[in-house]
Amino acid sequence: xxxxxxxxxxxxxxxxxxxxxxxxxxxxxxxxxxxxxxxxxxxxxxxxxxxxxxxxxxxxxxxxxxxxxxxxxxxxxxxxxxxxxxxxxxxxxxxxxxxxxxxxxxxxxxxxxxxxxxxxxxxxxxxxxxxxxxxxxxxxxxxxxxxxxxxxxxxxxxxxxxxxxxxxxxxxxxxxxxxxxxxxxxxxxxxxxxxxxxxxxxxxxxxxxxxxxxxxxxxxxxxxxxxxxxxxxxxxxxxxxxxxxxxxxxxxxxxxxxxxxxxxxxxxxxxxxxxxxxxxxxxxxxxxxxxxxxxxxxxxxxxxxxxxxxxxxxxxxxxxxxxxxxxxxxxxxxxxxxxxxxxxxxxxxxxxxxxxxxxxxxxxxxxxx
Numbered sequence: 001x002x003x004x005x006x007x008x009x010x011x012x013x014x015x016x017x018x019x020x021x022x023x024x025x026x027x028x029x030x031x032x033x034x035x036x037x038x039x040x041x042x043x044x045x046x047x048x049x050x051x052x053x054x055x056x057x058x059x060x061x062x063x064x065x066x067x068x069x070x071x072x073x074x075x076x077x078x079x080x081x082x083x084x085x086x087x088x089x090x091x092x093x094x095x096x097x098x099x100x101x102x103x104x105x106x107x108x109x110x111x112x113x114x115x116x117x118x119x120x121x122x123x124x125x126x127x128x129x130x131x132x133x134x135x136x137x138x139x140x141x142x143x144x145x146x147x148x149x150x151x152x153x154x155x156x157x158x159x160x161x162x163x164x165x166x167x168x169x170x171x172x173x174x175x176x177x178x179x180x181x182x183x184x185x186x187x188x189x190x191x192x193x194x195x196x197x198x199x200x201x202x203x204x205x206x207x208x209x210x211x212x213x214x215x216x217x218x219x220x221x222x223x224x225x226x227x228x229x230x231x232x233x234x235x236x237x238x239x240x241x242x243x244x245x246x247x248x249x250x251x252x253x254x255x256x257x258x259x260x261x262x263x264x265x266x267x268x269x270x271x272x273x274x275x276x277x278x279x280x281x282x283x284x285x286x287x288x289x290x291x292x293x294x295x296x297x298x299x300x301x302x303x304x305x306x307x308x309x310x311x312x313x314x315x316x317x318x319x320x321x322x323x324x325x326x327x328x329x330x331x332x333x334x335x336x337x338x339x340x341x342x343x344x345x346x347x348x349x350x351x352x353x354x355x356x357x358x359x360x361x362x363x364x365x366x367x368x369x
Contacts, residue, residue, distance in 0.1 A: 033206035036142055039133050040203035046126045047196040048351050053119040054192070055347035058242060059340045062112040063180060064096050064172040066120070071162075075124055077117055084110065096178045123162060130155060147202075154198055161191045182243025183276065189239045193232070193351065197358055204362045211366025216307045221364040223300040227319070228357045230296050234289040235350050240276055242347075246283040247338040253331050256284060290330055297323035297353075300360065312363035318356035326353045 057063040067090040068074065078084045088109045091097055097104065134151055137143050143151065168188045171181035241247055250256040257263070262280040274281040301320035304311045329346040336342060 033142075033209065036137055036147075037203045037206035039137070040199050040206070043126070043130055044196055044200045044203060046122070046129060047192065047199065048348070050119070050122055050126060051189075051192050051196070051351045052344060052348045053115075053122055054189070055242075056340075056344050057116050057119050058180075058185070059338075059343050060112060060115060061096065061100065061179075062115040062119075063169055064094060065091055065109065065112045065116045066169075067091060067094065067173065069166045071124070074120060077114075087113070094173050095176055096172060099176075099178050123165070127158060127162075130158060147206075150202060154195065154202070157191070157195050157198065161188070161195055164188050164191055179245075180243070182240055185243040186236060186239035190236055193235060193354060196351065197354065200355065200358055201362060204359065208363075212363070214311055214364060214367040217304065217311050217364055217367035220300060220304040220307060220311065221361070221367040223296065223303055224357070224360045224364055227293065227296040227300050228354075228361050230289060230293040231350075231354055231357045234286065234293045235354070237282065237286040237289050238347075238350060240282045241286045244277070244279050244282055246279040246286075247334055247343070249279060250283055251334055251337050253334055254287070256280065256287075290327060294323050294327045297357070304360075304364075311367075312360055315356050315360040315363055319353075319360055322349065322353040322356055325349055 054063075066074070066087070068087075078087060084106060088106055091109060101108070134143075134155070138148065164184070165188050168180050168184035171177065171184050172179055250262065254260070262284055264278070264280045265284060266274055266278075267280070268274045268278050275285065276282065297319050301316040304316045305313065326346070326349040329342060329349055333339070333342045333346045
């Protein structure tokens with residue numbers, strides 16, 4: 001076996017006559033990969049928690065409460081009255097304080113500060129939970145060369161996500177700005193979900209490296225892929241709804257101001273600006289994509305469960321249940337004018353919906369016929 005074969009296992013500290021790498025020999029691949037898969041599934045769960053915390057900080061206006069980017073020293077909360085006063089003084093310099101929270105007390109500032117601090121602390125813990133076990137698995141020889149390259153890429157993507165997060169927060173410090181830029185918010189959310197999807201897909205590949213041959217399920221796989229794309233597009237559209245606070249108007253369903261398509265859908269010129277800057281168009285696009293996603297997900301589940309041949313029954317059922325819950329939460333959040341609790345649940349379920357969509361596509365990758 002050549003030294004650059006993808007199944008060569010990196011084993012630092014263990015030497016063979018041919019060098020510092022040894023081929024996989026006696027231990028079955030599944031037994032080698034399951035602990036790594038468990039670890040990556042735990043990382044995926046932590047990313048989901050991070051997404052929920054991020055949604056909560058945005059909805060409560062907490063995201064701009066910390067004006068400093070201090071990856072190391074920021075891990076400690078304020079430990080003295082003087083430090084609290086210093087951070088509060090920094091917050092009083094930004095437009096959000098003057099235009100939204102004028103007169104906010106120190107106790108009120110501490111209330112919004114803690115949520116953002118927990119959000120950033122969780123990001124630090126997530127980085128430690130990824131890098132620490134990665135080093136240990138690599139040292140123990142459980143990481144193949146190919147997997148090592150992929151995991152290194154995920155580590156870089158995670159670091160980029162943190163940088164984009166600060167880039168997003170900094171947009172809220174600009175003059176006359178009381179919240180972050182919608183475009184930067186969507187970039188931050190998209191990277192988070194891309195990282196989640198990549199980690200989950202890698203874990204699933206380690207858990208079941210060989211695809212099951214599923215006769216008669218190729219049409220279902222096409223439907224599942226369509227559903228996955230629609231879920232992703234709907235989440236991105238939801239990011240623009242959140243960034244523009246578009247859920248605070250047109251609080252009826254299915255009509256918008258008595259019309260199926262709002263009269264001001266194409267109010268901006270050039271037309272492309274409507275897709276990201278026009279509140280009416282952004283909300284309509286999110287509604288349309290959510291409806292198409294629900295129909296596609298239910299069709300995937302029904303076709304997958306009724307066609308001849310085996311299939312991922314639990315994944316189909318979870319996909320159908322998740323999309324029904326998510327669609328219901330979306331409508332309820334709109335009709336009740338975006339209460340924080342419902343809005344956070346809606347964002348959390350969006351990430352959860354992405355899970356059975358990914359699992360279904362992964363399970364059907366060997367579909368044929």
